[in-house]
Amino acid sequence: MIAFHTLRENHDLTEDEYKRARDRIAQVQRTLDQSEDAEAAKTKEQVFHPANVWESLAARPGSQIPTDYHGINTLRMRAPFAGFHLPILDRLDRWRHYSGPDDATLRHIMAATDSNEVWERICAAIDPLSRMLPFAGIQQLVTLNIPPDYIVRTPKMFGEIGMLVDDVLCNADTILCQSRVNALYASGALAKIDRIIGRNGVCRILEIGSGHGALARAVMALFPGRIEYICCDLPSSLHFAAVYAGHFAADSKVVSRDDSSIAHLRGRESCIFAPNYLIDAVVSDRQPIDIAINTMSMPEMSAEQVEFYCRLMVAALGKDGFFYEANSVLLAEHVDCKAIFSRHFKHRHTITHESIALGGETHEIWSMAPFAAEPPAETAPHRAPLADTAECMVFDALGRALSTCLEQMDGNLRRNILVEAGSHMMRAGLPSSVIVARLRALNW
Helix, strand or coil, rough: CCEEECCCHHHCCCCCHHHHHHHHHHHHHHHHHHHHHHHHCCCCCCCCCHHHHHCCCCCCCCCCCCCCCCHHHHHHHHHHCCCECCCCCCCCCCCCCCCCCCCHHCCCCCCCCCHHHHHHHHHCCCCCCCCCCCHHHHHHHHCCCCCCCHHCCCCCCCCCCCCCEEEECHHHHHHHHHHHHHHHHHHHHHHHHHHHHHCCCCCEEEEEEECCHHHHHHHHHHCCEEEEEEECCCCCCCCHHHHCCCCCCCEEECCCEEECCCCHHHHCEEEEEEEEEHHHCCCCCCCCCEEEEEECHHHHHHHHHHHHHHHHHHHHHHCCCCEEEEEECCCCCCCCCCHHHHCCCCCHHHCCCCCCCCCCCCCCEECCCCCCCCCCCCCCCCCCCCCCCCCCHHHHHHHHHHHHHCCCHHHHHHHHHHHHHHHHHHCCCCCHHHHHHHHHHHCC
């Protein structure tokens, strides 16, 4: 069953939820205001100022983080950490899928003052359904052969829009998060987390560059009550995760210069938000972690910053811990972080799997000892193939015929037919990758 999910179907923050989110932003604001002095005190470590890609993007001390209700209630629409802009359901860089709209249109959409007005401006600028429908096919692909408990169930709030596939909300960002959970599952890392929890009661995870907190929330939801998750980011970006991941955590804390103690949170479910310049106050050889994570932000750092985090991870992980990362060097200004990893870690494990979709990223695990885990079997009777050539050819022909007929139909009827047809084709088991390719090719 697939459906169209708009801003109108989201849960709006209650007064109490808004107050708690605003309180966390105030705590992050304190860390941003304190960051200039903290950075000056650590000039020997040229790692705390925003550098490389983020040098011109990050807000500086003195900037004010917005705390208005509408801005927090639609937080996801303001966090394009993966390059995907939710209000236009596309990117604005060289990898965009559609022509238009431009930056001015995006600014116009985001200047709206309530969710209804945002949605009206989105619909005036793009056809949301035509852009959302391909995500339904991709969602079918990335959840193929994944145990139901490991499917990321994105909350319908904070300004999320997308398609609902069997009541699971999906868009480019949620699918990216699912592909990273898939990599953790395919490598056996999720099973290893379960064993760590069985041994210690909790698993302590550090994510360097936590974005809006999607992976933090997803991993904590997979192991409810048993994850101590540390989100580390630039103080100018930390409020996104503090609001989003913090909303779903049983307990949370924003670390600041005058209050960095987290002793009361150790050994229990919690989400800790640490600005980059204070990360060594909560993670060290004396405060070890079980797992470290970084996804597509280390290439955007300076080489000195990557070196700093590698030293921190090696000291805090010890011989039994591991570092999961999904990074690619795509642009000239990107740092070859994997070359730096290889100088610090002794073992490198590239994650692959024949029947689990991992997306377009290179997923790897680095460790000081050989990575010992139990990945799911490559093939099994219940596993479906990821593609089938004969079905691809059939759907290609059907897609071309459908494209011709759609031009003669009323707009609403056209949309209803496509949604219903997509639902039937996915239930019939047609390859999701082909469904996506053909839907993108249909000029409707």
